[in-house]
Amino acid sequence: MTTVAPFGTWASPISAADTVGGVVGFAQIALDGNELYWVESRPSEAGRQVLVRRDGAGVVEDQTPRPANVRSRVHEYGGGSVVVGGGPVAYSEFSDQRLYGLDGIPLTPEPSHPAALRYADGRHLPDGGIVCVRERHEDSGIINEIVRVGRGEDVVVVAGGADFYSNPRPSPEGDRLLWLEWDHPNMPWDGTTLKIGRWGDTGLEDVRTVAGGADESVFQPEWDPAGRIVFSSDRSGWWNLYRSDGEQDITRLHEMEADVGQPAWGFALSTYGFLAHDRILLAFWDDAIHHLAVVATDGSLTPIPTPFTRHDYLVTDGGSRAWLAGSGPQHPAGIFELDVDTGTLETIRSNPMPAGADYFPTARTISFPTSNGATAHAVFYPPANPAHVAPTDERPPLIVKVHGGPTSHVHPQLSAGLLYWTSRGFAVVDVNYRGSSGYGRTYRNQLRDAWGIADVQDCLAAARHLVEADEVDADRLVIKGGSAGGYTTLAALAFGDVFRAGASYYGVADIGLLAAHTHKFESRYLDRLIGTDPEEWRRRSPLYSADQITVPVILFQGSEDEVVPPEQAELIADRLAHNGVPHALVVYEGEGHGFRRAENIIHSLESELAFYGTVFGFTPAGDPPPPVPLVGGFQ
Helix, strand or coil: CCEECCCCCCCCCCCCHHHCCCCCEEEEEEEECCEEEEEEEEHHHCCEEEEEEECCCCCEEECCCCCCCECCCCCCCCECCEECCCCCCEEEECCCCCEEECCCCECCCCCCCCCCEEEEEEEECCCCCEEEEEEEEECCEEEEEEEEECHHHCEEEEECCCCEEEEEEECCCCCEEEEEEECCCCCCCCCCEEEEEEEECCEEEEEEEEEEECCECEEEEEECCCCCEEEEECCCCCCEEEEECCCCCEEECCCCCCECCCCCCCECCCCEEECCCCCEEEEEEECCEEEEEEECCCCCEEEECCCCCEEEEEEECCCCEEEEEEEECCEEEEEEEEECCCCCEEEEEECCCCCCHHHCCCCEEEEEECHHHCEEEEEEECCCCCCEECCCCCCCCEEEEECCCCCCCCCCCCCHHHHHHHCCCCEEEEEECCCCCCCHHHHHHHHCCCCCCHHHHHHHHHHHHHHHCCCCCCCCEEEEEECHHHHHHHHHHHHCCCCCEEEEECCCCCHHHHHHHCCHHHCCHHHHHCCCCHHHHHHCCHHHHHHHCCCCEEEEEECCCCCCCCHHHHHHHHHHHHCCCCEEEEEECCCECECCCHHHHHHHHHHHHHHHHHHHCCCCCCCCCCCCCCECCCC
């Protein structure tokens, strides 16, 4: 039977524990002959990352038993933590950041102090060595470089002098190396330089630039089977694929107003791979949807239908098969094998869903007007629960969700974390505000000098758009986000009057503190986002306009966050307390930037739900979580 009940009070079969029970994150797929490897992040194991292998017989087994944790901290965000193919498997161990073989023997020397030498994005060389990115943490500062790891913990620098490096890729013959480098104040999506060098007796020789520069972002350079260089560049305003002979001859493989690329927040990202007959399988972003297609030698593009709206860590076998981490609005994230020629799709690993398809919301992409005559974008999820309907005169509360980065993006997807809200009668809108990727360089650059303005205006506009469309309740609008999304959340509460409450996960409250204390990778990010004027930083910091925040706020923070240190949450909490604003600060010991442990993910979700219940005056159905004590009471 269908029960009539107010939105937000619907009984749901999805608990907070279901959002982590058996659920893993998938990353860095790699192929070695007929063996497939990938990395799983497991909240049920305190966030430990595990290297997993499927052998030629289809048997899936963990390759790194406890307590090994396969996770690099280069750039703090890591990625590229395993080296697979062309030699013995190696991985970066989180505890000390050294490279290890699967036999547990370290391949790199012990640093002078813990985690001072970090490795990522490695590839095997024909002589048995590994070429990779290394990050050195010295008393004088942090140095990034490309190194060659040989036998007996022998490590030699082969490229240095730039602020950052990524994608060191040896040629098929092993005689040449290509890589990306860039300097402050650029982030990799602003401008990178693609370089190539030839191995000589003393290291790399004849080093020259192939493409890129301060105003051109090159993404995922690779050697094709014929020894030519293929890379994605946004020189046209969109990340498109190009091919080069290593000299001046550069050819675009297919012209499209879509992005074959994404912001390189981590290493070893892959959006294309090589197939037989000189074809390339690529994934491209178009209006928040990630599509697959094959580019032929004549430049023609053939779409490859899949049920997914995102295809990550794409790898191919040079024939007709591909492997990827896929997800979509009707499919939870998993590892899949695709035969491009036949369209056959095989599930290798998939996250469980705690409820049937009738609980899946009907996701749709929306575009809406925002400030200065611009248009912004989002993904909207209405409530969905077959056991409940709301009174006909009621509209659902809306959670405006703000992604991090801020240079990132969202797509229509399915997760237990989303169903936790929609099955209880909440609507969710995930905003691709100006500055988000996937809409070309021009849209991405609209956040330059406008962080805390354009993103805030777009989130306010998304809420207003859905209110005007009579899809949500104008009196029950909340905003939430993590990291940069937490900043936008706090800024929207300080500089706007639309939302009744906000939930900030490890968000930035003081721009000046962020500039002073954040890690090297993002230490000049503000130059592009706001500028270099400390007074402007102060004007856009929610901390210094906290007297304009008049609605309840809940703050979640990790005690060991190196990106947005706990001081940020503590300061805004103190200011809210001084102003008598109802709020709560929840700090999780041992967590960094982003929560990895199951118990903390569960607790934060339950606390957030209880917080909304307090704000809107309802009691969640079933066994409700205990209410979060709000400092300052409730007004």
